[in-house]
Amino acid sequence: MTPYGLNTRSAPLWVQSFEWTNLVDLRTAHRFRAKLVFLVSATGGPYDLRAQGTPRSYVELVAPANLPRLAEVVDTIGAEKAVVIPRRADGTLGEPTSFVEDVHAAGLAVTPWTFRAENSFLPVDHRVGTDPAARGRIVDEVLAFLRTGVDGVFCDQPDVCVEARDHLWAEDDSATG
Helix, strand or coil: CCHHHCCCCCCCCEEEECCCHHHHHHHHCCCCCCEEEEEECCCCCCHHHHHCCCCCCHHHHCCHHHHHHHHCCCCEEEEEHHHHCCECCCCCECCCCCHHHHHHHCCCEECCECECCEHHHCCHHHCCCCCCCCECCHHHHHHHHHCCCCCCCCECCHHHHHHHHHHHHHHHHHHHC
16 A cells, blocks of 8 residues: 555646656656656757767657657656747747647647746737736637647646636537537
């Protein structure tokens, strides 16, 4: 028996890391069964792989051909928002990539990060006014990501993401009748 029942797939526990080796170690050597999340960004790569002399970029690691191997270890890919929906050169929100579909096809979940309400963190077309600290149209940004089929989001202001989720549910309810 494990303390507090936290070493099960249904445990309310998620361990996330930008490094790969420790996630593999948790799953294999320690037989850790709770949720593991591999955090990735649109640039760079895991420090641990570089330090081991086998540098790989996050983009390479989450390429469709590599996702089945990741699925043997982790449950979720926590992707920087730009991996799911990149920004255009003018700073506006672009079109969704195939990332969510690709990750889901490998049996993994997707949780992009990090949503923040301040203009300085939003795409240009979601900002309101010129004050970088003012609240922009964050709900609209979160909705764009939820509509791609992501499984959850990392949000610095959780009430905003709940509002977006509720808005999406209301849309679904009105569409079905």
